[in-house]
Amino acid sequence: DAGVIQSPRHEVTEMxxxxxxxxxxxSGHNSLFxxxxxxxxxxxxxxxxxxxxxxxxxxxxEDRFSAKMPNASFSTxxxxxxxxxxxxxxxxxSRPRGANTGELFFGEGSxxxxx
Amino acid sequence: xxxxTQLGSHVSVSEGALVLLRCNYSSSVPPYLFWYVQYxxxxxxxxxxxxxxxxxxxxxxxxxxxxKKSETSFHLTKPSAHMSDAAEYFCAVTLGTGxxxxxxxxxxxxxxxx
Numbered sequence: 001d002a003g004v005i006q007s008p009r010h011e012v013t014e015m016x017x018x019x020x021x022x023x024x025x026x027s028g029h030n031s032l033f034x035x036x037x038x039x040x041x042x043x044x045x046x047x048x049x050x051x052x053x054x055x056x057x058x059x060x061x062e063d064r065f066s067a068k069m070p071n072a073s074f075s076t077x078x079x080x081x082x083x084x085x086x087x088x089x090x091x092x093x094s095r096p097r098g099a100n101t102g103e104l105f106f107g108e109g110s111x112x113x114x115x
Numbered sequence: 116x117x118x119x120t121q122l123g124s125h126v127s128v129s130e131g132a133l134v135l136l137r138c139n140y141s142s143s144v145p146p147y148l149f150w151y152v153q154y155x156x157x158x159x160x161x162x163x164x165x166x167x168x169x170x171x172x173x174x175x176x177x178x179x180x181x182x183k184k185s186e187t188s189f190h191l192t193k194p195s196a197h198m199s200d201a202a203e204y205f206c207a208v209t210l211g212t213g214x215x216x217x218x219x220x221x222x223x224x225x226x227x228x229x
Binding site for chain 1: 161164216217218
């Protein structure tokens with residue numbers, strides 16, 4: 001079975017550019033999470049969705065960040081405009097339907113470098 | 116506020132020695148606790164979890180953890196370290212309030228010396 005699929009795996013961009021990160025959760029999973037990982041701040045929960053609806057976006061750093069989940073099989077995290085301090089690894093994770101206390105399944109991450 | 120604290124950002128052990136990684140949580144409601152492992156350039160994968168029932172839980176690769184409510188702890192142990200255990204380990208808690216979101220500790224990097 002395919003796991004959580006993230007794209008791109010690596011992105012290098014210049015300050016001010018728009019960045020879009022993509023995630024395809026595991027089929028049948030209905031919760032989706034976006035995390036950001038940096039050396040300084042560790043793993044931060046940015047936003048999560050349940051049944052395509054955003055439940056908690058209190059971790060989104062600022063208005064430059066936005067996330068959508070138009071359907072059960074696709075989500076995007078957008079940064080516009082990007083800044084060097086946004087450089088990090090962004091992980092998407094999903095959780096099975098009916099398993100609110102269950103494990104998260106992680107993608108391999110998207111490494112973003114903003115110059 | 117709910118939180119997860121991992122004591123020690125780096126732990127170094129010799130091959131064959133006991134591994135002990137510490138995790139304490141703060142939660143006003145019964146938590147669901149997890150340990151994840153991350154190898155370089157990879158996502159996180161589950162080692163073990165505690166939801167209800169037996170407080171000593173066993174996971175993959177010989178790891179186990181014990182939920183101690185009185186100490187609000189969920190420390191991870193392995194009797195004998197192997198070189199392949201070198202990785203970063205994250206303690207996590209899923210909270211039953213606020214929609215079952217999962218938050219992670221800062222992580223502990225385990226080094227295993229030959």
